[in-house]
Amino acid sequence: MESLATFILTKYNYWAVIILLVIGLYAMIAKKNLVKKIIGMNIFQTAIILFYVSIGTKRGATLPIIEHAYGDSAHAVHAADYINPLPHVLMLTAIVVSVATLGVALALAMKIHAQYGTLEEDEIQEKIMESEPGSTSTSG
Amino acid sequence: MKEQLPALIVAVPLLAALLVTALWWFDRRLCFPIAIAAVGASLAAAVTLLLRVLSEGAVDYYLGGWPPPVGIAYRIDHLNGLIAVAVSLVSFLNLAACRTVAEQEFREKTGAFYALYLLFTTGLLGILITGDAFNLYVLLEISSLTGYALLGLGPGRAFLSGLNYVFMGTVGASLYLLGIGYLYVITGSLNMADIAAILPSLLPSNLVIMAFVLCLTGLFVKMALLPLHGWLPNAYTYAPSMVSSLIAPLTTKVMIYVMIRITLSVFSFDFAFDETLLRLPILWLAILAITIGSLMALSQRRLKKMLSYIVVAEVGYMVGGFWLGNRSGMSGAVLHIINDAFMTLCVFLAAGAIAFKAEDDRLRNLTGLFRTMPATMAALVVGALSLIGIPPTCGFFSKWYLISGGIEAGQYGFVAALIFSSLVNGILFFRVFEICYFEPTSPPHAYRYRRTVPAAGTGAVTEAPADLLTVLIATAVLLIVLGLYSGEIVTRVIHLALPPGLS
Numbered sequence: 001m002e003s004l005a006t007f008i009l010t011k012y013n014y015w016a017v018i019i020l021l022v023i024g025l026y027a028m029i030a031k032k033n034l035v036k037k038i039i040g041m042n043i044f045q046t047a048i049i050l051f052y053v054s055i056g057t058k059r060g061a062t063l064p065i066i067e068h069a070y071g072d073s074a075h076a077v078h079a080a081d082y083i084n085p086l087p088h089v090l091m092l093t094a095i096v097v098s099v100a101t102l103g104v105a106l107a108l109a110m111k112i113h114a115q116y117g118t119l120e121e122d123e124i125q126e127k128i129m130e131s132e133p134g135s136t137s138t139s140g
Numbered sequence: 141m142k143e144q145l146p147a148l149i150v151a152v153p154l155l156a157a158l159l160v161t162a163l164w165w166f167d168r169r170l171c172f173p174i175a176i177a178a179v180g181a182s183l184a185a186a187v188t189l190l191l192r193v194l195s196e197g198a199v200d201y202y203l204g205g206w207p208p209p210v211g212i213a214y215r216i217d218h219l220n221g222l223i224a225v226a227v228s229l230v231s232f233l234n235l236a237a238c239r240t241v242a243e244q245e246f247r248e249k250t251g252a253f254y255a256l257y258l259l260f261t262t263g264l265l266g267i268l269i270t271g272d273a274f275n276l277y278v279l280l281e282i283s284s285l286t287g288y289a290l291l292g293l294g295p296g297r298a299f300l301s302g303l304n305y306v307f308m309g310t311v312g313a314s315l316y317l318l319g320i321g322y323l324y325v326i327t328g329s330l331n332m333a334d335i336a337a338i339l340p341s342l343l344p345s346n347l348v349i350m351a352f353v354l355c356l357t358g359l360f361v362k363m364a365l366l367p368l369h370g371w372l373p374n375a376y377t378y379a380p381s382m383v384s385s386l387i388a389p390l391t392t393k394v395m396i397y398v399m400i401r402i403t404l405s406v407f408s409f410d411f412a413f414d415e416t417l418l419r420l421p422i423l424w425l426a427i428l429a430i431t432i433g434s435l436m437a438l439s440q441r442r443l444k445k446m447l448s449y450i451v452v453a454e455v456g457y458m459v460g461g462f463w464l465g466n467r468s469g470m471s472g473a474v475l476h477i478i479n480d481a482f483m484t485l486c487v488f489l490a491a492g493a494i495a496f497k498a499e500d501d502r503l504r505n506l507t508g509l510f511r512t513m514p515a516t517m518a519a520l521v522v523g524a525l526s527l528i529g530i531p532p533t534c535g536f537f538s539k540w541y542l543i544s545g546g547i548e549a550g551q552y553g554f555v556a557a558l559i560f561s562s563l564v565n566g567i568l569f570f571r572v573f574e575i576c577y578f579e580p581t582s583p584p585h586a587y588r589y590r591r592t593v594p595a596a597g598t599g600a601v602t603e604a605p606a607d608l609l610t611v612l613i614a615t616a617v618l619l620i621v622l623g624l625y626s627g628e629i630v631t632r633v634i635h636l637a638l639p640p641g642l643s
Contacts, residue, residue, distance in 0.1 A: 048318050094317065
């Protein structure tokens with residue numbers, strides 16, 4: 001039991017990521033409201049951003065900025081003293097992607113609202129069935 | 141200039157997209173010529189690069205002169221050189237075909253359509269030539285986001301099916317990103333060749349297997365392999381016709397290329413086929429995709445939806461062929477990527493022409509089309525024969541390789557599924573032809589609004605617009621030409637793209 005507790009506590013960042021992933025996935029699958037689904041999608045993406053950010057950090061390390069660098073031997077670089085900046089920089093791109101996805105999704109949601117007057121998926125489905133009798137599709 | 145070709149493939153359509161957006165406010169006549177010139181330039185660059193690869197071997201290009209693993213590398217070899225030519229050619233043909241229809245369908249949004257079209261092409265070509273795993277994710281999202289926006293241009297149910305595609309597509313891309321994260325944790329590199337060099341020293345490792353599974357799952361969502369295909373049929377059916385004839389031939393095929401690239405060039409052939417137990421489960425997924433995709437196509441009442449389910453089945457062909465793990469199967473899968481891109485383009489263009497002129501694609505309303513649109517239907521027949529797999533067309537040859545690969549590997553389930561699917565395709569298309577040829581002419585809108593249409597003939601369906609028709613016939617001819625040269629393509633290009641020690 002103790003070993004399980006240490007297993008969870010020492011790797012708490014991964015547990016947080018997985019819990020967030022599952023919350024996002026749950027919202028996307030189980031919620032009927034399209035905006036809630038979009039929020040779920042955003043949580044899902046944010047969880048992965050969190051994963052990358054957490055693997056780049058290091059306890060007791062500092063920012064990867066070299067003061068008075070080049071030519072000053074007193075400030076030689078020790079990789080061990082610095083946080084790995086690469087995952088963080090990658091996530092700047094991923095954040096941009098996730099914002100763009102959110103924008104596209106919300107724009108589509110606005111179009112859907114203008115078209116059907118609701119964002120509840122079951123109500124939209126009913127309206128589709130009314131307008132297209134014989135349509136057997138259940139998703140989208 | 142010649143050294144910069146790999147960058148130009150991506151840079152020209154990217155910059156042209158910005159230019160088209162700006163010019164739409166000044167002179168709308170310039171947008172189309174610029175767009176087609178940009179895609180044409182990409183096509184020319186892709187062809188030149190393929191010829192160079194054929195004569196000199198793989199081409200490496202370092203963006204900004206930064207060598208990997210620090211910088212981003214583009215690498216063009218036989219595999220992606222060939223597919224890049226096919227993708228840029230499909231994009232070029234579709235753009236050449238779409239002007240009349242697009243300007244009538246989108247009106248004020250035509251400029252946005254051209255800009256998104258160019259960005260989508262940029263993303264796909266970038267995915268093909270990049271040698272960096274994270275760069276691939278970014279380009280994947282560029283093509284996906286523009287894909288969502290293109291689908292969102294459509295009328296009616298396109299918005300809802302587009303939003304569903306956004307959800308599924310985002311989950312797929314995010315899973316791929318998570319897989320790349322795992323790889324980065326264990327290797328500390330994002331360059332594909334670099335990761336491939338580091339990985340063997342770390343095996344056996346559960347983390348690597350997990351990374352592989354996550355990447356593959358993400359890609360399976362993106363390529364719509366059967367249990368994860370839910371987004372595809374509706375998204376393609378309700379999209380504007382010129383959008384579905386762009387996205388349907390290209391997206392799934394490029395994702396299958398990514399699967400091949402990740403499996404062979406990042407993880408190795410030996411790792412993927414020997415050290416994981418994935419081969420048989422994936423093969424069975426492919427068999428399910430082929431069978432169920434074909435059966436679902438059989439139950440559809442709309443032409444475009446039927447074609448969309450055929451796309452789902454075709455994904456199973458390529459995934460299954462690749463995971464047979466022998467030379468014939470893999471050659472068949474790569475050849476089928478090329479062939480299927482053109483076959484799908486051909487049938488979706490024909491469906492687009494029918495939807496544009498007859499304003500309806502419900503199968504029972506397609507009566508008499510052989511008389512009213514003979515050239516379009518002729519092209520549809522060639523595309524259909526190719527999808528069924530009748531010899532002079534290219535579809536036969538890739539199916540031949542796939543089936544012989546299946547027999548060599550002893551996977552008779554896969555062989556049976558392929559034959560079953562060909563038979564179902566035969567039934568599907570001959571049902572369409574029966575309705576179009578033998579049923580008496582009653583144009584659907586004349587039928588529905590009989591009172592408002594005064595005499596027979598006025599308001600009847602006529603042949604497709606000239607630009608669309610020219611491209612459609614060119615594509616149909618190309619299907620036969622590809623079939624005649626498929627032996628050449630396989631021995632001179634595809635065999636060099638596969639791992640050398642393959643049985």
